[in-house]
Amino acid sequence: MKRKKLMATNLVVPILGEAINEATVIRWNKGIGEPVKRGEELVELETDKAVLSLECPANGQVLKILAEAGTLVRPGDVLAEVGRPGEVAGAPAAQADTVSAAVPAQVDSVTAAAPSQARQQRISPAAKQMAKALGIDPSAVIPSRPGARITTEDVERFAAEAAQTAPIQALPATLPTPAPVSAARGETEIPFHSQQLTNPQKLVAERMTYSARQIPQFSVSMDVEVGKLLTLKEELAREVLKVSLTTFLVKLTSQALETHPLLNARYNDGEVMVFEQINIAVAVASSGGLVAPVIHQANQRSLGDIDVELKALIQASRSGQLSLEQITGATFTLSNLGMFGVREFIPLVNPPQAAILGVGATRLVSLPLPNWGLRAATLMTLTVSADHRVVDGEAVARFLTTLRDLIENPKFVS
Secondary structure (H helix, E strand, C coil), X not given: CCCCCCECEEEECCCCCCCCCCEXXXXXXXXXXXXXXXXXXXXXXXXXXXXXXXXXXCCEEEEEECCCCCCEECCCCEEEEXXXXXXXXXXXXXXXXXXXXXXXXXXXXXXXXXXXHHCCCCECHHHHHHHHHHCCCHHHCCCCCCCCCEXXXXXXXXXXXXXXXXCCCCCCCCCCCCCCECCCCCCCCECCCCCCCCHHHHHHHHXXXXXXXXXXXXXXXXXXXXXXXXXXXXXXXXXXXXXXXXXXXXXXXXXXXXXXXXXXEEEECCEEEECCCCCEEECEEECCEEECCEECCHHHCCHXXXXXXXXXXXXXXXXXXXXXXXXXXXXXXXXXXXXXXXXXXXXXXXXCECEEEEECCCEEEEEECCCCCEEEEEEEEEEEEEXXXXXXXHHXXXXXXXXXXXXXXXXXXX
């Protein structure tokens, strides 16, 4: 009787996180023929947001490497084949055992599907019509979450990525000094120079362009008194805990979202997905561009715990060492420009989230009293931008009222 050949195990690129659809192989920790163990870090990938390691899916040795360093890969791509001596290398993905690489618990993994399986992917009628109009094969589009049907947002994202990866003419190693641009006749010629965007800056540009064009958003602002909160902050700093104002706002915002869950949601192809976790992203400026690391389950964390993690996230952001888990899974975003003296601003919704909170600087003002007198007060302007497909103006106003009450009457010390 003919002995059945054993098949190798594929190392597959998993789903990389929200709005991360490609990565670059930067380093293999093992070469072909070297022994490996299940769970051992085998290869490193770089995305626009972080560097992550993928674990070996099986014991044995590296039989074949299919993506060398520098290769651009996407979720579902096979990176390597791993197995024991005697197992068949180079078996098609549809025949070999396929195991996706281990990733942090917050990120779902998928297995690579055979082409026949990909063609069976569910797709909404609107998305199918859009794909046809754009000349896109629906089987090439990956849905935003495993098992979900393809939506118009998925098709738009795929089309944008395809446009970005179109071949371009190679540039010379040394670029010449740009020549002055000729203005309209009669105007002065103004010299200029070009500044290349970093990958994170390109990603922010793409996401904000999508936000402005595709999300019907509106903004609501409200002034809140922060005198009592600042006093509590100072008292805690003297007695037990020195924390930032942003830390307080993360905690209080998460408490307000418990009462108003529709702001902790997203729009998805005709339905609203209300998240059962409150994961708050905090916008941070870094040398490579704007990033938004995430405080997971902020409503269940203590004030001190949030402050410790927030400081660690800010440091990792500025040194470019954020992990995949630290930048994925956000359900709401907070952007604080108060430290720059900005009184008020209107942030753009961070897709696919339904809302974002913009925080302005604290300022000392005089407020009128009922007897025509004046009193001093410290105010801060809060602005929420929201997706009108998910919430309306009244819902946002009610959220801001709850948040205002929490800020003006802080009762917690944990």
